[in-house]
Amino acid sequence: xxxxxxxxxxxxxxxxxxxxxxxxxxxxxxxxxxxxxxxxxxxxxxxxxxxxxxxxxxxxxxxxxxxxxxxxxxxxxxxxxxxxxxxxxxxxxxxxxxxxxxxxxxxxxxxxxxxxxxxxxxxxxxxxxxxxxxxxxxxxxxxxxxxxxxxxxxxxxxxxxxxxxxxxxxxxxxxxxxxxxxxxxxxxxxxxxxxxxxxxxxxxxxxxxxxxxxxxxxxxxxxxxxxxxxxxxxxxxxxxxxxxxxxxxxxxxxxxxxxxxxx
Amino acid sequence: xxxxxxxxxxxxxxxxxxxxxxxxxxxxxxxxxxxxxxxxxxxxxxxxxxxxxxxxxxxxxxxxxxxxxxxxxxxxxxxxxxxxxxxxxxxxxxxxxxxxxxxxxxxxxxxxxxxxxxxxxxxxxxxxxxxxxxxxxxxxxxxxxxxxxxxxxxxxxxxxxxxxxxxxxxxxxxxxxxxxxxxxxxxxxxxxxxxxxxxxxxxxxxxxxxxxxxxxxxxxxxxxxxxxxxxxxxxxxxxxxxxxxxxxxxxx
Numbered sequence: 001x002x003x004x005x006x007x008x009x010x011x012x013x014x015x016x017x018x019x020x021x022x023x024x025x026x027x028x029x030x031x032x033x034x035x036x037x038x039x040x041x042x043x044x045x046x047x048x049x050x051x052x053x054x055x056x057x058x059x060x061x062x063x064x065x066x067x068x069x070x071x072x073x074x075x076x077x078x079x080x081x082x083x084x085x086x087x088x089x090x091x092x093x094x095x096x097x098x099x100x101x102x103x104x105x106x107x108x109x110x111x112x113x114x115x116x117x118x119x120x121x122x123x124x125x126x127x128x129x130x131x132x133x134x135x136x137x138x139x140x141x142x143x144x145x146x147x148x149x150x151x152x153x154x155x156x157x158x159x160x161x162x163x164x165x166x167x168x169x170x171x172x173x174x175x176x177x178x179x180x181x182x183x184x185x186x187x188x189x190x191x192x193x194x195x196x197x198x199x200x201x202x203x204x205x206x207x208x209x210x211x212x213x214x215x216x217x218x219x220x221x222x223x224x225x226x227x228x229x230x231x232x233x234x235x236x237x238x239x240x241x242x243x244x245x246x247x248x249x250x251x252x253x254x255x256x257x258x259x260x261x262x263x
Numbered sequence: 264x265x266x267x268x269x270x271x272x273x274x275x276x277x278x279x280x281x282x283x284x285x286x287x288x289x290x291x292x293x294x295x296x297x298x299x300x301x302x303x304x305x306x307x308x309x310x311x312x313x314x315x316x317x318x319x320x321x322x323x324x325x326x327x328x329x330x331x332x333x334x335x336x337x338x339x340x341x342x343x344x345x346x347x348x349x350x351x352x353x354x355x356x357x358x359x360x361x362x363x364x365x366x367x368x369x370x371x372x373x374x375x376x377x378x379x380x381x382x383x384x385x386x387x388x389x390x391x392x393x394x395x396x397x398x399x400x401x402x403x404x405x406x407x408x409x410x411x412x413x414x415x416x417x418x419x420x421x422x423x424x425x426x427x428x429x430x431x432x433x434x435x436x437x438x439x440x441x442x443x444x445x446x447x448x449x450x451x452x453x454x455x456x457x458x459x460x461x462x463x464x465x466x467x468x469x470x471x472x473x474x475x476x477x478x479x480x481x482x483x484x485x486x487x488x489x490x491x492x493x494x495x496x497x498x499x500x501x502x503x504x505x506x507x508x509x510x511x512x513x514x515x
Contacts, residue, residue: 058414076417087411092433092510102419131510151419 002067003155003187004032004055009064010212011050023212024050028064030206030215032187039190039198041245042208043253048191049159051213055189056082056157068155078102081153085160088144089132095119095143096128102151118146122176138169142176149180156188162197174200175229182226195245200232207248210256217248298480307484316469316488323465324492326382327454330389334450335443338394342401342439343427352402359395367392367449368456380461385454392453393446400442404435437511440504447500451493466492 011025024047032038040048053059054066057076066073068080081102082088089098100115119128122142132140141161148156161177162170174197181188192198198205202221209216221241223232232238270277280300286292287299298306310316345352370388378384408431416430432439458467466489473481 078420082418
């Protein structure tokens with residue numbers, strides 16, 4: 001069954017400074033199956049985050065149809081959890097309060113217990129009373145992940161969630177996400193500009209064109225699960241897939257650079 | 264040891280008081296024009312003893328607090344609306360820009376004309392004098408709230424009102440509190456000014472009355488009291504801000 005479906009979705013923004021309409025997305029078509037892990041890969045500025053925000057219901061599509069579980073999206077909803085790249089945690093709340101924020105079911109004590117359970121799941125037991133400013137970038141993203149997982153949305157929308165982390169932390173977080181996803185089997189739409197990340201994590205990688213963004217190619221990633229990040233680093237088939245995907249992305253990066261008249 | 268630190272960090276203040284005492288006692292000026300610091304302290308204590316000073320301080324603070332509270336409610340509401348709606352913003356922004364530079368003391372006669380010379384008039388004046396910095400800081404603070412914070416709350420099922428109360432206002436609170444602190448200082452200025460011109464009670468009235476009747480030592484006592492009240496007020500507010508904003512990198 002299709003959890004998420006986009007049919008002919010377009011979106012343009014008004015550039016107030018130049019006084020023109022800029023097309024961000026044009027005729028995007030995409031279908032995500034139940035419990036599928038789909039990465040959206042593309043050069044920066046191709047509109048992949050815009051696509052994700054439209055599915056999340058934060059911004060309306062300009063044209064076309066956006067369906068979640070067969071129903072048109074009219075706004076944000078608790079069936080779709082979001083994890084941003086940065087600045088998602090509420091800095092005035094402790095780790096515990098942040099993770100507890102989205103939990104609505106149960107008595108206060110039950111909510112508390114559930115929040116603690118998910119803080120422990122992302123390896124941060126003992127940090128419940130800390131404020132976000134006291135945590136490293138990787139720890140903040142763990143908390144952000146825990147907060148979204150804690151209220152159990154069926155669909156996870158992830159907007160370059162590891163994009164601001166250093167390489168080592170990033171690899172660890174990818175492993176962590178794989179472990180959690182393999183245990184929970186949620187449907188994930190994952191935006192990234194990293195070919196490596198897309199190959200390691202996804203069932204399917206959707207490559208987008210440069211602006212205005214549209215789906216260029218959908219590539220299946222055949223590796224069986226559970227996966228190990230290190231194993232795939234040296235796997236020959238994975239290397240070939242990465243090379244192919246990089247070719248697809250590179251054309252678009254060059255096209256975007258040419259269109260903008262600069263590097 | 265602690266006393267010594269306190270003195271060494273505030274020695275300019277100590278110097279001023281000692282200087283005041285010495286100059287007053289030197290006979291350079293007539294005693295009633297410049298009474299010594301110790302005499303002023305003693306007169307302040309006298310006023311306190313018969314409850315007179317207390318009454319004026321309470322009157323003044325009640326007016327100031329009512330006016331400021333009104334300004335906070337009105338100012339934060341308007342700031343939020345301006346950040347929320349382009350049309351509200353376009354309507355109020357020129358008005359605020361035009362009225363902001365007016366020295367608020369200049370409004371005192373107008374408010375006496377409109378609202379009389381009683382307490383209500385003074386409360387309105389304090390509200391008018393402090394509301395603009397609060398509106399401006401609330402507007403900027405709310406407009407600057409990180410989009411991801413708002414979207415996170417919305418994704419977790421918060422409606423607009425709940426998002427406003429639980430996310431937007433807490434996120435904006437550091438700047439809003441700074442705006443209120445600015446308003447607090449302005450409110451004291453406007454308060455004393457308006458009391459000096461009209462009324463029968465309050466610290467401002469005490470200054471004006473004792474000047475008129477030539478009881479200058481009491482004038483000094485009143486001014487000293489205002490300085491102390493203002494200082495304590497600001498300190499208390501900073502303490503409150505530090506408490507509320509403990510989550511920040513560096514609390515104000």
